[in-house]
Amino acid sequence: MRSIWIFFKDLILLLRDKQALLTMIAMPLILIGILGMAFSNLFSESDTTSDVKVASFELAVVDLDQSTYSTRITNELLDQYLNDYIDLQLMSLAEMELALAQATVEQALIIPAGFEASINSGEQAAVTLITAGTSTYPELILNSALLQYSMTNAGIEASIALLTEHYAQQPPEAGMMTPEQPASDAGARAPGGQSAPSLPAADAGTRAPGGQPPSDLPAASELQQQAEQTVPLHIENVRGSSETVSSFQYYAVAMAVMFLLMTVVILIGSMIEEKNEPVYDRQLTTMLQPWQYMLGKFIGLFLISNLQLLVIVAGTALLFGVNWGNSTLGLMLTMLSFTMSTSGLGVFVGSFIQKESVFTNVGMIGTQILAAIGGSFVPIYLFPEWMHVAAKVVPNALALQMFLELMSGGAAADIWQEAAIATAVGIVLMLLAWLRLMKQGGERRV
Amino acid sequence: MLKVEQLSKSYDGKSIVDQLHLHIKAGEAYGLLGPNGAGKSTTIGMISGLIKPQSGSIMIGEVNMLQAPKQAQRYIGIVPQEIALYLKMTARENLMFWGRMYGLKGQQLKQRVAEVLQIIGLEDRANDKVGAYSGGMKRRVNIGAAILHEPQLLIMDEPTVGIDPQSRNHILQTVKQLNEQGMTIIYTSHYMEEVEYLCTRIGIIDHGKLLAEGSIEQLQQLVGNATTIHIHLEEAVEDEQDLLAKLVTLCEGRSFTIKESVITTLSNEPQTVLVRILPLLEAEHITISKIDIQKPNLETVFLHLTGRSLRD
Structure with missing residues (x-):
């Protein structure tokens, strides 16, 4: 007492x-x-848990692999499963560069050639997200989606890394990047002075989706190397397919x-x-x-x-x-x-x-x-x-x-x-x- | 009521209390005198069960404090030197809390709190926070918290430090009354007049040892007719040790102390001592502001036994 x-x-x-x-x-x-x-x-x-609404975003997707797996990502995963969050636009590399330069889209996803081959060989495959915006939300959504995709699709044993690259608008004197101008020349710099990654080559603008990647596009093995050096953001739903927080x-x-x-x-x-x-x-x-x-x-x-x-x-x-x-x-x-x-x-x-x-x-x-x-x-x-x-x-x-x-x-x-x-x-x-x-x-x- | 035998305690090899014997009868008011560091607080800490002694025994009535501390503590109340109260709580809340800690409850608790508030004279301010009280009022609540459970032995460690004369008088009268009602009191203080007023028997302790014990009259006999001479100086002495050596040589081994520009010594013939000292002080260019000659009292006894003033 x-x-x-x-x-x-x-x-x-x-x-x-x-x-x-x-x-x-x-x-x-x-x-x-x-x-x-x-x-x-x-x-x-989720509507029931908060009155803060999350706006959907536009995503340009360049499928350079045109394989079963890459189609599944674009059609099934991004277009159907995440259609509440993503306005998907399939386009070529050139169209993507133009869209980014004209700021009609802020996010672009490139599925490189050899993507399916990497998965089939059990190696880690990687896709590249080029983002011109400041929000980390698209990155989180895509990472989560890819993780779920690799976990729920039978036959995919390799993980899929999402490599994020920041797109920076070129200064006027360097000239705006056009489909005729290789992105590697742009020397674009991200805010804060950090080097922005090179865009994939621009001559692909004349190439139809499904063609071979341009010569200066990072090869699948190169992307894989990058993927190994990069720690992918690990997005994890607290309870699998349950309500989000x-x-x-x-x-x-x-x-x-x-x-x-x-x-x-x-x-x-x-x-x-x-x-x-x-x-x-x-x-x-x-x-x-x-x-x-x-x-x-x-x-x-x-x-x-x-x-x-x-x-x-x-x-x-x-x-x-x-x-x-x-x-x-x-x-x-x-x-x-x-x-x-x-x-x-x-x-x-x-x-x-x-x-x-x-x-x-x-x-x-x-x-x-x-x-x-x-x-x-x-x-x-x-x-x-x-x-x-x-x-x-x-x-x-x-x-x-x-x-x-x-x-x-x-x-x-x-x-x-x-x-x-x-x-x-x-x-x-x-x-x-x-x-x-x-x-x-x-x-x-x- | 209290029987302490061969009580010892040391810290880091340094003896604080050394083979102390203390017998206090039921109903006695016992004064424990000693300068700072004499071992008073450690002795009280051991008697109250707060500090474990290295050796010896403590009996509170028939209960052995070392074997059954909680049973023994039922019979004692402690008034610590510091204010041991919750300042953000009112006097009533404090007393209710401490009463509960002593095992009181229900109607008995409420009744005792009301009685104690009356004893300490704070019924009107009972619902004020203790933090808003004057030093004297806090001291009174401090005492009240110790007597709620009507202990047989009340141990008071300098309960009147730093308070106004009115509160001091109130406290002394309260303690006297409690003693007259049969409560055994152990009282430590720097104030001789308090001890002389309250206590029937006094023990003088220094370096952890009981140097003398008895009634005031018995203790005064130890110094005979010796008077205390205080010579107040205008300014502090530059080389105290040198002056002390000269005074001791001059007065053939008599003991002197110098503290806060006051030279103190004991003598049966104060005039003779002064006749010897004054020329020396003049030769040393030391100016005197005042000379006090006190008749034998507890201070004289204390100085005689310890060589120190009580407030050292």
Whole structure:
């Protein structure tokens, strides 16, 4: 019972700390709003989850292979499956160059000759996306589509890389690129001074689609080499063919888990501060046992964290229409297991560190690092593979993936294993903190 | 009520409390005197169960503090030197919280909180945050939190530091009243007059050892008729060690201290000492601003036993 009174006392103190309340409740909602709107073009939105609409884009496709596989990509995948997002225009290389130069299209996809041969030989095939725009959205869509294509088509064992090249308009004195002018002469430079890649040769303008590639078009093997050196963007639907996650949904989760870590830092910081104050000594001279103190702190962390999450869930649902999924049980399971693991981590760290200033500094830096690795700043989809692996051991990344799983249609059954791991971690850390406090008790220095 | 036997504690090889014996009877008001670093706080920390001793035993009534600390702590209340309260909570909220920590609940808790608020004279300000209180009011709540569970032994570590005379008087009267109601008190203070007013028995501790113990009269007998001479100087002395050496030589081994431009010594014949010292000070071009000669008191005893002033 004394543990409950420790919690109530902490709750009273917290409710009277306006700065802490602002950090815990107002800041996440504000940031979710800003980031949700700012990064809306990074996510494919579903009508039901967001009021931010994603515009479709025009894509010029040059099929230099004219094979079964290349036709499938153009007709089946891009034209049928992605027709909500892409206005497809088949054209020749020359037409594509003209369209890019006249800015009638901003994106062009070149399927090189030898594409099917590469796939059949089990080598990594590559297609090239030339983009004149600044949005990364087309790149994400195409990467996702190609990944899905290679995974769902029987007989394709090789992966298909998407090589992205930025198209830059030539300066006037260099002359506008025309079908008669090789693109390699253009010496185009991308904004920021980076070399833009050469366009495929322009004499192909006289050549009908399906002909041989021009001499200065990168050969399939060259593209393959490039592909091996390039780390393709790895776009992964959280749940295969299920609902997609909107920017507001993503950042609601990302900010919620990050600010929950900050709450742990704030509350454990106050615990460490209290341990250095006479009130802690006075508590130790009462009937209060060290384990009751630790349990009280744990209960406080656990309940306050859940309260904070509940406010963020309700707040984002009301303010931004964020859908947290259809599984209430799954949502509760995720919240409880995540807060259990962070509360355990909090009291464990708090039982070891003696100086509040050290903890606050280290805690804030640590929170930012965990948040960055865990996908709170940049969507976890955009991380390279090794970072995906690294993020698996980070509690906030685990929670983020559980929440996203639920948002994309998952149920409690899909996340129970992760929830069990997080809960077990929390309990083990709490027990270690208890052992530490038991050992510490009775050895205080005056 | 309290029986401490051969209590020892050292940190990093340095002895802080050394084979301390202390026997305090039920209903006694015991003053524990000692300069800073004498081992008072460590002794109190061990008696209250906060610090584990290296050796020795502590009995609170019939309960062994080292074997059953939580059972023993039921009988004691601690008033720490610092304000051990939550400043963002009101006095009532603080008392309710500390009462719960002592195991009080329900109606009993509410009743005790009301009684304690009356004892410390803060019924009218009970719902104000402690942070908004004056130093004296905070000190009173600090005491209130320690007596909620009606302990048999109340340990007070300098409870009147830095407060106004009115609050000090209130606290002294409260403690006196509690003692008269049967509560055993251990009281440490730098203020001799407080100890003389409250305590029936006094122990003087220095370097972790109990140097003397007894009633005020018994302790005063240790110094006989010795008076304390304080010679206040106009300016600080440049070379204190040199002057001390000259004074000791002149007065045949008598003990002197110099602190904050005040020369202090003990003597049964103050006039004789002054006749010897004054020419020396004149020769050294040291200007005197004031001379105090005090009759024997606890300060004199303290100086006699420790060679230090109580506030050193």
